[in-house]
């Protein structure tokens with residue numbers, strides 16, 4: 265056994281990613297300033313409990329960081345209450361379910377083929393909480409919830425909670441309309457903003473809290489600039505229930521190095537988030553148009569293709585999502601196969617679609633000018649217009665100038681990594 269084996273594998277992975285075009289919609293890069301926090305002593309410590317009410321000594325500086333995290337989160341999302349302790353999006357969702365619902369309650373959520381996250385369903389967090397799940401009726405062409413049909417079903421099943429937000433999310437969702445239905449039957453509204461958190465923060469997408477949601481959960485590493493963890497923001501009246509559901513409910517210690525990284529990311533979002541979010545949406549729209557002009561079935565055609573970082577393409581004419589995603593991986597274009605609204609759930613091994621996210625390449629500095637060439641590289645591969653060896657070289661060449669992380673303080677100030685001891 266030799267630890268250098270691990271570093272060799274990490275090195276190979278890093279080189280692979282450096283030579284690739286990263287288009288997984290749930291990923292992003294962190295700045296050097298954020299990474300600087302990962303390797304700090306915070307990663308060795310415990311801070312169970314709330315700021316100022318810890319179960320361990322030695323937490324006075326950790327408290328300063330968590331206090332900053334809470335203040336910045338409330339400011340960014342214009343929220344009455346924040347909890348920054350969940351260590352992932354699913355943990356945040358489980359905590360929210362524990363805070364708002366009881367075993368045996370019914371919730372409404374978006375089905376996985378229509379874009380919903382597994383944690384909104386019985387197979388994951390909702391099931392762990394013992395909830396019954398009714399899926400929203402969905403308008404496949406609009407790639408969105410059918411509000412009129414939802415109202416009818418909701419009056420019958422009387423859900424305790426409406427869950428909004430998705431993993432395949434192209435358009436704003438009808439938060440105000442769902443709020444009205446919820447008020448009629450006395451239900452809560454929760455929005456899982458994991459995918460769009462950075463776009464909400466950058467004011468390029470709906471802020472669910474301002475449109476009537478009671479709670480918003482979200483992971484902090486997709487369109488937001490943070491390390492992998494999550495937040496819950498809510499109305500003040502739910503504060504105590506949410507805090508108790510998080511600790512001692514589903515979190516004991518909460519990874520304090522990434523908490524510090526989250527604070528730096530929140531500062532980056534305040535400084536650069538609006539420019540970034542606008543550029544992300546512009547890039548996604550441009551890429552969708554380019555692919556459409558090349559003859560691909562891009563979802564959301566009648567509605568401008570996308571309002572987020574995502575583009576969804578039906579590639580069933582080319583062997584389906586599995587085959588296409590694997591081909592693209594061979595040339596260094598990394599994305600994922602995805603169920604589309606008309607796919608049965610048991611097609612998840614080879615769904616009709618692919619999902620493309622432009623948030624990471626935007627952080628690397630790509631703009632609309634690059635989207636035409638990116639569409640061309642995707643098309644060349646899917647339709648096998650050249651040898652994959654030749655395309656792989658072109659992909660590497662295309663990626664070469666985009667090395668630095670933009671929309672960060674890194675270029676203004678030098679953040680030296682601490683001497684490790």
Ligand code: DSN
Pocket residue numbers: 289290353381431432
């Ligand atoms: N399943 C992840 C995705 O959207 O890629 C989110 O957890």
